[in-house]
Amino acid sequence: MIVLFIPCAFYLNLSATQFAEGIARIPDIAKQFLQISLDDLPKLLTELLTSVIIAFLSVVISVIVALLLSFVIADTTAPNRHVAKVLRVIVVIIRTIPTTIWVLLAVASMGFGSMAGVLGLLFPTTSFLIKSFTAQIDEAGKDSVEAIRALGGTWWHVVCNGAIPTLYSTFLALIAFNFEMTVAETVILGMVGAGGIGVLLQEYISYYEFAPLLMGILVVFITLFLLEMMTNQIRKRLNSQAR
């Protein structure tokens, strides 16, 4: 690794002088950066709310779709092996395309704004949830599925009376985790036009308005931090229930 480092550094034209000059400039920029302006706070908070709502809507729709599809795709509960395989391939393809590309596609087809954000985020969120759900179904759901199948239950019995009650807590924990992830993504993707606070942040960066930018970053940081604490609490309580 160390041996490869030097040729790689040369390849990218990394120059030690450039690095040194950059470091020398930091105190200046830091001074400019450290001005917080509370003027834009209301605007920032509104846009932040928009971001969170975009993420929320996206996750809600994704959960509904993922729940329906996961039980069709999971090995344990698949009613038809061939359909399951085809669907699984489609999900893998969707998941391989990066989230940013999905959102860019959405923006390109319907213009900037929240709509593009929600629709663009649907695909990566749904595929992530499907992957997580099917893994849980095949692992923790096997025993109860086998029992309900053995006593003559229909596919609906197997899923609704067996798998879902067994996996309820785990699914909720996964959804909470996914929501947290999606909010973080939404903030960033605002910068490519998905709406929400990212749009504002992108403006501030373009016009070098460091004061509101820092305020914005602070606001985002606090929100994500609070969200993470909330989801940790939820997951802790769900896990202690699950035993």
Add this chain to the structure above:
Amino acid sequence: MTILLEIKGLTKRYNAGTVALDGIDLQVKSKEFIAVIGPSGAGKSTLLRCINRLVEPTSGSIDFLGQHVEKANSRDLRHVRSQIGMIFQHYNLVSRLSVLENVLHGRLGYMSSIAGVFNRYSEEDKKKAIALLHKVGLENEVYKRADELSGGQKQRVGVCRALAQQPQLILADEPIASLDPKSSAVVMDAIHRNCAEQGIACLVNLHQVEVAKQYASRIIGIKNGKMVFDGPPEALTDYHTALIYEGKESQMYQQQVAEEQPSPTGRKYA
């Protein structure tokens, strides 16, 4: 005694080449209590799971009350399965639900999808379920969550769930393998007594030969996917047992089931 189950030439071959079952012929008559013994990996589990097609047999015929199980479509298969109760080594209960709801699941085979999904069990079903739980000594646990119970209690719930199906046949796959000797006795008694009282035939996988001799009216020995013994417990000599467990003798003597002591009040279960 009518013939409940007729198995001819049952074979299960896995893709990797493993032969789990090699031409099993078996007849089960009503009211028989059959213990299937053999070392781990002999094919006991596969045999039971082929009977209700949780595992697809490679070839052979399985005839249950006139129905060809191996050829049945999904509706007929459902019907067959509702007539066959199954008890699992790891209980296979739905942990979050109450004991009562778990037992009521036994009725799902007789209910439509919609009725089952919305838990529309009849009052009679509920009364019968509670009565079953009383009989095995779980009347104080009826509304508790299934994961609050001990292993022996969970298995008794599993027994009640199978009995709630009012089956003709019960398949028990190593029901006491995960239990201590006292709980094992309680569970085996619960299975044996209910099957005898209600005229239900039973196929129990056991790896404890002594337990098999204690409860069964007929013993079947499986070794490497083939049936090597079929007869009453008295006929199972040490020679036969040694033959069945050849190479895996350590598995013969695991766990002796404790003798059941009747309590002074006449109630047998804690």
